[in-house]
Amino acid sequence: MKRSVYIMAIAVVFAVASAFTVHRQTQSWNVDHPEVGTPGIVLLSAAQVKLFYCPGVNSVECAYLVGSMGTTIKKPSP
Amino acid sequence: MKKNTIVELISALLLILFTYTALSKLLDFEKFKYQIGQSPFITNISWLVIWSIPSAEIIISIFLIFKRTRLAGLYLSFFLLLLFKGYIFIMLRYSSYLPCSCGGVLSIMSWKQHLIFNLAFTGLSLAGIIVQNSIKEKVISKMRVTGMKLNT
Numbered sequence: 268m269k270r271s272v273y274i275m276a277i278a279v280v281f282a283v284a285s286a287f288t289v290h291r292q293t294q295s296w297n298v299d300h301p302e303v304g305t306p307g308i309v310l311l312s313a314a315q316v317k318l319f320y321c322p323g324v325n326s327v328e329c330a331y332l333v334g335s336m337g338t339t340i341k342k343p344s345p
Numbered sequence: 346m347k348k349n350t351i352v353e354l355i356s357a358l359l360l361i362l363f364t365y366t367a368l369s370k371l372l373d374f375e376k377f378k379y380q381i382g383q384s385p386f387i388t389n390i391s392w393l394v395i396w397s398i399p400s401a402e403i404i405i406s407i408f409l410i411f412k413r414t415r416l417a418g419l420y421l422s423f424f425l426l427l428l429f430k431g432y433i434f435i436m437l438r439y440s441s442y443l444p445c446s447c448g449g450v451l452s453i454m455s456w457k458q459h460l461i462f463n464l465a466f467t468g469l470s471l472a473g474i475i476v477q478n479s480i481k482e483k484v485i486s487k488m489r490v491t492g493m494k495l496n497t
Contacts, residue, residue: 271353275410278357282364290372310376 295333296340308333316340348480352419355473356409359422362466363409367402386435401425416477423470430463 292312298320299307309316309330317340321329325341332338370377377399381391405425408418437456 271349271412274353274357275360278360279364279406279410282361283368285361286365286368286372289369293373295376308376308379310373 296330297333298330299328313340348476352415352473352477352480355469355476356415356418358469359419359466359473360406360409363402363406363422367399367406370399370402384436386432386439416474416481419470419473419477423467423474426463426467426470430460430467433460433463 293310293315294312295308295310296313296316297308298316309320311319316330321340321342323343326344327341328339329342330340378391378395381394382388384391387394401421402425405418405421408414408421433456437460
């Protein structure tokens with residue numbers, strides 16, 4: 268019984284901590300040129316947006332932070 | 346590995362999944378609401394989906410914590426995951442637009458990856474149900490042999 272309680276408690280703490288950690292790191296980004304089938308607004312960290320949507324040299328605007336259009340992530344020019 | 350331990354580990358994994366996804370949806374509720382509204386097949390019942398999915402995930406999480414309600418939690422998680430799998434399949438097959446209303450890091454998976462992820466956890470739920478039922482049957486048969494009464 269005690270072992271079961273410990274396992275479940277650890278699972279809950281891990282899940283809650285992960286959810287809050289991910290939430291704090293993520294922001295809403297409007298991806299200017301989303302791939303077909305994906306939404307323009309994504310909730311990811313800046314590093315994830317760069318990796319998944321805007322990889323490569325920083326030439327042209329790829330995404331901007333919702334609510335702060337001056338904060339952008341860039342991608343290579345086509 | 347003992348059967349009880351297997352069920353506990355499966356329940357813990359499902360607990361992590363449902364607690365994490367429920368919290369992710371609630372922490373970014375406006376975005377979740379927006380994306381559900383974008384989904385072509387459930388736009389008309391989006392108000393129901395928006396409230397029922399996180400609630401169901403929280404209820405399942407609570408059921409999985411306690412031994413008495415664990416089997417019910419495993420059944421509920423199996424059916425909810427089947428529902429998600431059906432939704433993902435329909436979206437992949439019939440929709441030209443694929444929004445993702447998934448919680449947290451699941452939103453960075455492709456739809457196909459999501460389908461595989463969902464299949465894996467559906468399988469885990471089913472395995473948990475089968476093992477838990479076999480434990481229950483063993484206990485019942487032992488009680489019959491010793492003439493003990495069941496505590497209900």
